[in-house]
Amino acid sequence: MSNPTTPTPAPGRPAPKAETAPKAETPPRESTRKPRRMWDSRSLALISVFAAFIAASALVPGIPVGGFGVPITLQTLAIMLTGLVLGGGRAAAAVGLYLVLAFAGLPIFSGGRAGLQVMAGGSAGYIVGFVLAAFLVGVAAEQIIRRLPAKRRGLWFFLAAAVVSVFASHLPGVLGMMVNLKLSWQAAFAADLVFYPGDLLKDAVAAVAAVAVHRAFPDVLVRRVK
Numbered sequence: 001m002s003n004p005t006t007p008t009p010a011p012g013r014p015a016p017k018a019e020t021a022p023k024a025e026t027p028p029r030e031s032t033r034k035p036r037r038m039w040d041s042r043s044l045a046l047i048s049v050f051a052a053f054i055a056a057s058a059l060v061p062g063i064p065v066g067g068f069g070v071p072i073t074l075q076t077l078a079i080m081l082t083g084l085v086l087g088g089g090r091a092a093a094a095v096g097l098y099l100v101l102a103f104a105g106l107p108i109f110s111g112g113r114a115g116l117q118v119m120a121g122g123s124a125g126y127i128v129g130f131v132l133a134a135f136l137v138g139v140a141a142e143q144i145i146r147r148l149p150a151k152r153r154g155l156w157f158f159l160a161a162a163v164v165s166v167f168a169s170h171l172p173g174v175l176g177m178m179v180n181l182k183l184s185w186q187a188a189f190a191a192d193l194v195f196y197p198g199d200l201l202k203d204a205v206a207a208v209a210a211v212a213v214h215r216a217f218p219d220v221l222v223r224r225v226k
Contacts (some may be wrong), residue, residue, distance in 0.1 A: 056078075070123050124176040136164045144156045157207035161206055
């Protein structure tokens with residue numbers, strides 16, 4: 001005997017499909033991934049190490065030139081190498097840490113100087129440009145690593161360091177001498193020209209050293225960028 005509630009299909013017609021209960025919607029799973037921190041412990045350690053490296057470079061006796069109290073030092077080499085190795089943000093943080101310690105009283109400016117009084121001398125503009133130079137050359141290094149193979153990076157590292165030196169180191173240096181030493185634009189520019197040959201040499205050394213560091217330790221920046 002057939003069930004009276006179930007309709008009997010007519011001959012030649014398919015049987016109607018049984019109604020199924022709608023599936024319960026599965027609630028979306030919450031992401032278990034933790035938000036990535038801007039800097040991990042390795043980055044913080046590198047920032048500290050390179051801040052110490054910059055301080056050590058300032059302790060090497062400078063070569064006095066001219067009569068304006070602005071010596072030739074290894075600091076620009078250290079600043080450029082820091083940017084080329086660490087990238088923009090971490091390089092700026094390393095230089096910022098160095099400056100904070102020097103302004104707080106540690107004798108780690110060139111010639112063993114310390115404190116805010118150095119900002120009244122002829123080197124003030126160059127010191128102001130430290131953070132900007134490290135950041136800009138670091139950002140340039142990140143772009144070079146993203147776009148170019150390892151064998152072509154050395155030349156571009158050098159070009160980036162040379163261009164950044166002009167705009168983020170020499171230009172602030174000239175302005176600083178004009179403000180603190182009351183020099184004319186022409187006199188300050190002439191006083192700054194003596195630093196160009198040495199800075200170009202230091203930019204070349206920084207580029208070669210950065211290529212070697214990235215080849216030996218790609219985790220420092222290469223893998224981080226890519």
